[in-house]
Amino acid sequence: MNKKMKYIKSVVILCLIVLSFSSCNNGKSNDANADLAVYQCPMKCEGEKTFKHSGSCSICKMDLKPIEKQNSKVLGDNEISDESIFNLTTKWNTEEGETIVLKDLKGKTLVMVMIYTTCKAACPRLVADMRNIETKIPQEKLNNLQFVLISIDPETDTPKRLKEFAKENLMDGEQWTFLQGTENSVREFANVLAVKYKQISPMDFSHSNIISVFNSGGELKHQQEGLGVDNKETIQTILDLTN
Numbered sequence: 001m002n003k004k005m006k007y008i009k010s011v012v013i014l015c016l017i018v019l020s021f022s023s024c025n026n027g028k029s030n031d032a033n034a035d036l037a038v039y040q041c042p043m044k045c046e047g048e049k050t051f052k053h054s055g056s057c058s059i060c061k062m063d064l065k066p067i068e069k070q071n072s073k074v075l076g077d078n079e080i081s082d083e084s085i086f087n088l089t090t091k092w093n094t095e096e097g098e099t100i101v102l103k104d105l106k107g108k109t110l111v112m113v114m115i116y117t118t119c120k121a122a123c124p125r126l127v128a129d130m131r132n133i134e135t136k137i138p139q140e141k142l143n144n145l146q147f148v149l150i151s152i153d154p155e156t157d158t159p160k161r162l163k164e165f166a167k168e169n170l171m172d173g174e175q176w177t178f179l180q181g182t183e184n185s186v187r188e189f190a191n192v193l194a195v196k197y198k199q200i201s202p203m204d205f206s207h208s209n210i211i212s213v214f215n216s217g218g219e220l221k222h223q224q225e226g227l228g229v230d231n232k233e234t235i236q237t238i239l240d241l242t243n
Contacts, residue, residue, distance in 0.1 A: 039064035042082035043192045059191045062087060080106070084218035085192060090185035092150075095162035095178040102218065105177070108146045109241040110214040111234075114186075114195050116153035117165040118203050125227040126209055127169055133211070134175070136235050141242045142175050144216075150179045152186055152197045152205055194223075215241050 039051045045059035055064050065082045080086045086103040093099055113130055115123040130147055137145060149171075151157035157165075162178035165171075171178075181189070190197060197207035213222040213234060222237040 038067045040067050041065075042087065043085070044083070045191050045194075060088075060188055080217055081219060083220070085189075085214060085220070086218040088188065088192070090181060090188065092179040092181045092185065093159050094180075095159050095166050097159045100179075105146055105148065106218060107216050108144055109216055109238055110146050110148055110218070111211065111238065112148040112150065112193070112214065113211045114150045114152050114190060114193065114197070114207065116151050116205055117157050117161055118153065119205070122207070122209050122227060126211070127171070129211060129224075129228065129231065131169070131171065133231055133234060133238070136231070137238060137242075141239070144242045145175055145238065146177055147171070147175055148177045148179060150181070150186065150189060152190065152195075152207060154180050154182060154186055156203070193220075213237050213241070 039054050041057035041060065042062055042065050043057070043060050045057055050067065051064055054066075056062065057064060080103070086101075086106055088102055091099050091101055111130065111133060113126050115126055117123075127149075130149070134142070134147060149162075151162065157178075157180055159178075159180055162180060163172075166176060166178055193210060193212050195208045195210050197205050199205050209225060209227050211224040211234065212220060213224075215221050221241065222234060224231060224234045
């Protein structure tokens with residue numbers, strides 16, 4: 001009987017040792033998985049660049065997100081993805097004198113461009129390109145579409161000036177929105193869109209010529225670069241998103 005008890009005791013001790021070893025291995029495995037986690041800016045300010053540790057993006061300052069979680073997350077109706085511009089919480093003034101955040105534009109396909117109203121060269125062409133895009137969208141789809149023009153010269157382009165500009169260019173309908181931010185918010189958003197701009201004189205800026213298309217959840221789906229370029233792909237993207 002004593003031998004049997006000793007045998008059982010030995011088996012129990014052995015099992016405990018095995019379980020303890022297994023638990024340690026699981027802990028090490030979890031630690032290893034954490035070490036292998038890859039982080040990335042949700043706005044992809046630096047393209048596909050990834051980081052080994054969590055933190056914030058040096059450009060847009062948003063929290064870096066684990067790619068695995070980012071890809072697997074299932075969103076509810078009222079949620080937004082990590083890639084959405086609606087995560088940006090800076091405030092903007094509209095040409096109507098209202099104050100909004102970008103999330104207030106949620107629910108519509110967005111066509112966005114950065115300009116300044118005193119520009120005499122590229123911006124009039126960009127404005128013409130935006131109006132050309134509008135003419136190619138069926139009337140019934142315009143209700144689900146918002147054209148947004150963001151000034152890179154917030155000091156000059158006050159809401160009053162933006163309103164005047166909208167009327168001058170026949171862009172005063174409900175589907176058009178003009179935004180004035182601060183120097184910091186404009187720079188932040190330009191980084192998100194990969195738009196580069198630089199003030200070269202008191203009234204002039206050099207800047208990228210990019211029109212961006214976002215889905216109703218604020219995720220970037222297409223960019224058109226250049227002036228007077230073929231906008232066939234841009235139009236098709238918009239039509240697909242507004243179905």
